[in-house]
Amino acid sequence: MFSTVAVNGEVKRWEDVRLHDFAQGFFFGAGFFTTFRIDGGTPLFLSRHLARLSASVAAYPSTVRAPPPEVMREEAVRDTLRRCLDSDASLGPRFTGVGKLAVSDGKILLTLRPPAPDAERLQREGRTVDSTEPGAYRHGEPTPNHKGLSYFRQYTHMASMPLLANERGHACELPTANLFVLIDGQLVTPPLAAPCLPGIIRQVLLDSGSLNGMHVVEQDLPLARLAEARACVFTNSAVLVTGVTRLLGRNLPDSLSLAERLRAHVLDVASREE
Amino acid sequence: MFSTVAVNGEVKRWEDVRLHDFAQGFFFGAGFFTTFRIDGGTPLFLSRHLARLSASVAAYPSTVRAPPPEVMREEAVRDTLRRCLDSDASLGPRFTGVGKLAVSDGKILLTLRPPAPDAERLQREGRTVDSTEPGAYRHGEPTPNHKGLSYFRQYTHMASMPLLANERGHACELPTANLFVLIDGQLVTPPLAAPCLPGIIRQVLLDSGSLNGMHVVEQDLPLARLAEARACVFTNSAVLVTGVTRLLGRNLPDSLSLAERLRAHVLDVASREE
Structure with a gap:
């Protein structure tokens, strides 16, 4: 996994993300995620991934706290991804690999990893x-x-x-x-x-x-x-x-x-x- | 939950614990926990809780990374709890409440909370x-x-x-x-x-x-x-x-x-x- 991540649209170092901020996700597995392919900087089927993620969150309103709607919107996530790629020389705007969006505790976490080795x-x-x-x-x-x-x-x-x-x-x-x-x-x-x-x-x-x-x-x-x-x-x-x-x-x-x-x-x- | 916690026996502030250190627990729910009562500073049935926790970890050796055996031993956990209680005036050596031990990513996390309100x-x-x-x-x-x-x-x-x-x-x-x-x-x-x-x-x-x-x-x-x-x-x-x-x-x-x-x-x- 790369060290550049984003929480609710804010680009961060993975090492700086606190367990405190994802406690219900950690202690109870109360959250959802989706994994998507990124080809040359372009996320594949991002709107479909976000629609499924949002539907899962909406299905459990009393057990998973939803992030603010604006950080779950497709354009916002595209923009967040772009800023992550631009800010890290090991990624770059033409990055090819796998993105992951994880939602819990009212937050959406974007992480990135290289393409599956196999x-x-x-x-x-x-x-x-x-x-x-x-x-x-x-x-x-x-x-x-x-x-x-x-x-x-x-x-x-x-x-x-x-x-x-x-x-x-x-x-x-x-x-x-x-x-x-x-x-x-x-x-x-x-x-x-x-x-x-x-x-x-x-x-x-x-x-x-x-x-x-x-x-x-x-x-x-x-x-x-x-x-x-x-x-x-x-x-x-x-x-x-x-x-x-x-x-x-x-x-x-x-x-x-x-x-x-x-x-x-x-x-x-x-x-x-x- | 109280702000004083311990990771592998080291007393810490909850705010300083990194998601990075519990990633497999967070992303895949790959870990186990146990919740135990503490009456006037004494944990109830601690050896039984640790035996079950260790048995769960041992049942999934390829998916949950076990902590070093020495931090899972009863005396070590008692000592860790004692140091947590002693170091935080809002807890104290006669603390009554609920402890939780969560294991993932080769670590054991001790957290504490007040008695169940009901x-x-x-x-x-x-x-x-x-x-x-x-x-x-x-x-x-x-x-x-x-x-x-x-x-x-x-x-x-x-x-x-x-x-x-x-x-x-x-x-x-x-x-x-x-x-x-x-x-x-x-x-x-x-x-x-x-x-x-x-x-x-x-x-x-x-x-x-x-x-x-x-x-x-x-x-x-x-x-x-x-x-x-x-x-x-x-x-x-x-x-x-x-x-x-x-x-x-x-x-x-x-x-x-x-x-x-x-x-x-x-x-x-x-x-x-x-």
Whole structure:
């Protein structure tokens, strides 16, 4: 993480930020965050990230103190990011990497880090998903619909990246990513009630309605049905789309080309929304 | 909360503690805490609290960085507490209130606050529990067995204090307390797999085996069975034992005297363990 951060729009050194100012976030995980990609100084899908973050804060008005509305506005956050990049020679106005916005205790904290070290390799080679955590979530439970500071359940699974499933044996998501599988010519992703995060890239793909002749749909995904998958990808805001070259023991070589096409679509939408 | 705190045994001002030093605890809720009562300068059941805290840290070695073992030892924490009380005139060596130990990022943070403002009224009048959250937990899920910084699920329920139940419709716990009901002459509390927190006061009562002729046992507690309860209390380390004078619409006047007897037993054990 870089030492330049911002709290409610004020550029600071990370070392100067007090735990005191984020106490409810720390002691009770009472807060939310979002992670977004920055390409050459431009944040991708920033307005979508802020809309989700604001919706999460608004969903828990009595437990998470909201920052002043003006510091959550898109233009204000863009301006804050610009001032962070300009003020730190190790960043610079053309910075490429990952931004994070964390909200708790009436404040919004912007932090920055370099691109994920494995991002390029993941794009080129994809990765395998070979285990499941059945019952990791309960169907309909609301907290996985928010990217919360109480992130421990997902955090404990980050190293092994299993497919998280609910008590019905339906696929939900990966610890830091949404899941899409190509089944019967359709690109299927679990519904929010599975539950899963309403991921930004997930929504960009759903918004398209159909891509290269494939309908993009939300549908319950029993783990047994994954044996029918012709290809599989996962999506998140840092790496965008990653091909799953082996899913629960089955090789899926077509996942890499599917990931490439979806990534191109996502980048195209990003440039149009800019 | 008082301004005097300690980090790894070093007494500090709360305002001087850096978020930087507790980053994984803040960003991912990757850490644990415990809350204990301090009566006239003496912490109650400190060795039990430290044993549970250490067990939680040990259960997640790759996701929560443990503090140096020497700062987690009982004598070290007693000494740290003593130095905090001695160094702050608003505390003093005979301080009565609540201590909290939070562990993340290789550090243990001690903070102090006044007694719960409603503690005396709760002892005198008890309280009512009139709602349930069925499906709040999943049977067997491990995270509620630890008091984690990812506390948001419980935190969102603190104001209304419903009885949290699992997807089988079995009672688990209250947001910040364990549950005991007097049924068929036995004092019954849900098993850890319900799941619930292995609360310190809960364990003190279970350790007794039987109290005033009542066996104290762990048993599945279907919500429907609560209609048979003759009395009900909840337990936690700050208020010890609180009578539930109305449980899901049924008046239980005997709960106050039951709470009083259990509280006397708990204080007796505490003084013997001191």
